[in-house]
Amino acid sequence: MNAIRGFLRRSLEKHPLITNSVIYGTLCTAAELSQQTLTKKVLNEVPRPIECDIVCRYSFYGTFVGGPVLSVWYRFLDKMCPGTAPKILVKKLLVDQFVFTPQLLVLFYITMSILERKQDLLEECKYKFSKTFQTSCLFWIPAQTVNFALIPSVYRVTYISCCSFAWINILCWLKREESSIEQ
Template sequence: MRKYFRVVKCMFKNYPVVSNSIIYGSLCVGAEFSQQCITKKLMSTPPQPIDTDMVARYAIYGTTIGGPLLAVWYRWLDNKFVGTSIKIISRKLLIDQFFMTPQLLVIFYVAMSVMEKKSNLFEECRQKFLPTFKNSCMFWLPVQSINFLLVPPAFRVTYVGCCSFAWVNILCWIKRQEY
């Protein structure tokens, strides 16, 4: 078991973007799959099949867009603001939530619209950005406080990915809503 943890630690140290992208993408897939199991299998009468195309889109987004962006972002944030004082953590929280999060939400909605081949790539983002951002603040501010205070930098994206399992379920639900 120790050997396994050494290998994982080595992968995260030597290949942080790739390692975090694979984990983040896998967690996005798991979140979308579990969300569909709830909404399509348990809450629908009759049960509906899993939308595998949507699961694939979350795999693409999480592995090739979200994971790499977050890995690079947290590395930059940790190098720019070193330490765990209240002042530094507050800066990280505010910059993360009010600078990076809006960009990630726009990227998410536009990337999904591109993959869904929608004619207006920005319409869903325009309709859902504010409700998504409000929910994001309620969810991520406490989660990121723990992240910046307690989680070692090498595991920040993995921690965020694990929390994203819950967040992507919320995001999937918001995405399916009509506004």
């Protein structure tokens, strides 16, 4: 276990963008796979093969969009607001949740719409954004409090990736909800 931790730390220090992107992409993929499995078991759907095209979309998003964006964002946020004093912590939480997160959610829905080859790239985002953002606040504000108060900056995206495993399961579920425009 120490060897894995050492390897991870060296990778994060030497190649943070690549390492964070691979970690985030892997956890996005795992979250979508677990979401498909849970959906089938909880809803007692007829067993069918894993929907690989959906898994590939989440893999792409996590590795090439979400992971790099998060890696750059947290590096930037730590430089702009260094420290863990309560005042700094609140500032980071507010900026992260109310400035960055809305943009990230829009990016998620647009990226998925592009990968799904939808005609109107904003349609699903317009319909689902509000509920997704509200759910995000309930999930991420406590998670980010721990992140900014206790997690060393080198491990921030890894911590976020681990939290994201749960969050992406929620996001997958929100994305799967039928909208009035899809009916």
